[in-house]
Amino acid sequence: MENWQTQKTYIKTFPEEDCAVYTEDLSVFYGGTIQKLFDVSLGFKKNTITALIGASGSGKSTFLRSLNRMNDRVARVDGKIMFHDLDVNQKKINVYELRKAIGMVFQKPNPFPKSIRENIVYALKANGQQDKQKLDQIVEESLRAAALWDEVKDKLDKSALALSGGQQQRLCIARAIALKPEILLLDEPASALDPVSTAKLEDTLKQLRKKYTMVMVTHNMQQASRISEYTAFFHLGHALEYDTTTNIFTNPQGEITEKYIQGSFG
Numbered sequence: 001m002e003n004w005q006t007q008k009t010y011i012k013t014f015p016e017e018d019c020a021v022y023t024e025d026l027s028v029f030y031g032g033t034i035q036k037l038f039d040v041s042l043g044f045k046k047n048t049i050t051a052l053i054g055a056s057g058s059g060k061s062t063f064l065r066s067l068n069r070m071n072d073r074v075a076r077v078d079g080k081i082m083f084h085d086l087d088v089n090q091k092k093i094n095v096y097e098l099r100k101a102i103g104m105v106f107q108k109p110n111p112f113p114k115s116i117r118e119n120i121v122y123a124l125k126a127n128g129q130q131d132k133q134k135l136d137q138i139v140e141e142s143l144r145a146a147a148l149w150d151e152v153k154d155k156l157d158k159s160a161l162a163l164s165g166g167q168q169q170r171l172c173i174a175r176a177i178a179l180k181p182e183i184l185l186l187d188e189p190a191s192a193l194d195p196v197s198t199a200k201l202e203d204t205l206k207q208l209r210k211k212y213t214m215v216m217v218t219h220n221m222q223q224a225s226r227i228s229e230y231t232a233f234f235h236l237g238h239a240l241e242y243d244t245t246t247n248i249f250t251n252p253q254g255e256i257t258e259k260y261i262q263g264s265f266g
């Protein structure tokens with residue numbers, strides 16, 4: 001296989017104004033010195049789904065988690081993360097506000113051990129929203145957007161933990177949406193789900209792209225090709241190739257990308 005250090009990178013770029021968020025030379029160091037991400041510069045086009053693919057340990061989650069400062073406590077992150085003309089990788093940024101605007105959905109559904117309704121309104125109440133009518137409206141809107149309303153509308157006060165894994169994951173999406181984010185980061189959101197729940201989740205994400213920009217780590221190549229417009233390929237902490245999903249899967253430029261797509265490693 002071609003040595004990654006000598007392989008050229010093939011990175012598609014977009015005009016800054018077309019990007020919901022973009023990074024410039026993002027590097028991540030664990031334990032202060034152990035570098036696991038190397039100068040990654042990627043832009044994510046508004047109202048699209050971008051898949052991040054690559055072998056285990058290639059840095060996809062490290063990159064994704066940096067975008068809304070989830071790595072603050074565990075790593076040093078150098079470089080720029082540009083969001084609305086502001087570098088949100090600066091220390092003085094209010095990370096709680098940032099995480100409302102750039103929400104995260106994790107691999108394992110993690111609803112609060114509270115009712116379905118409380119899962120949605122908890123953060124809103126903590127932010128001072130007390131108007132019951134307004135909260136009810138947000139509960140319905142968020143659950144509808146996450147394609148869960150019809151399944152739960154008659155049991156909003158039942159425990160979220162009684163829902164299926166797929167329903168819990170859509171509830172986590174509804175919970176993020178209730179905070180009116182612009183971007184949703186998804187870290188292997190379907191990996192704990194059965195095929196039927198996965199299909200429902202994918203349909204939901206396709207619908208959500210009309211309003212939100214999504215960046216999704218996935219190990220599932222079929223999933224990436226089914227729902228994403230763009231795909232970035234990570235290898236040993238480097239973004240080696242980034243293009244339309246069609247090009248990445250049908251006409252990859254780099255040898256390593258091609259080998260990965262063909263399933264030769266990973």
Ligand SMILES: Nc1ncnc2c1ncn2[C@@H]1O[C@H](COP(=O)(O)OP(=O)(O)OP(=O)(O)O)[C@@H](O)[C@H]1O
Pocket residue numbers: 030031036054055056057058059060061062063074217
């Ligand atoms: N909190 C941490 N402390 C130290 N090293 C870490 C930490 N998190 C991740 N790493 C290391 O950083 C590298 C990249 O990991 P990362 O989880 O970003 O990869 P990934 O591509 O998302 O992998 P996977 O597909 O298995 O989730 C790995 O070598 C991993 O061991």
